[in-house]
Amino acid sequence: xxxxxxxxxxxxxxxxxxxxxxxxxxxxxxxxxxxxxxxxxxxxxxxxxxxxxxxxxxxxxxxxxxxxxxxxxxxxxxxxxxxxxxxxxx
Numbered sequence: 001x002x003x004x005x006x007x008x009x010x011x012x013x014x015x016x017x018x019x020x021x022x023x024x025x026x027x028x029x030x031x032x033x034x035x036x037x038x039x040x041x042x043x044x045x046x047x048x049x050x051x052x053x054x055x056x057x058x059x060x061x062x063x064x065x066x067x068x069x070x071x072x073x074x075x076x077x078x079x080x081x082x083x084x085x086x087x088x089x090x
Contacts, residue, residue, distance in 0.1 A: 030085035034078045041074035 009016050048067050055061050
């Protein structure tokens, strides 16, 4: 679809020209979502290290549990988005 000129697409179907213009929008959304989740994961890891440096009591370490789950979730979602983009737009 990317090697075909817009004039050739118009000959085949006039409605397909809009499709050709918007064909890569989902790929951009996948990659943008992966980048945003990766930055969120990085932020959570920095927060974990800050809490570990200042932790003095056992209750302080309990705050790390939700952050650890957040890192695991964002990391797995990042992999999903990147793999989906590669699968559909390779």
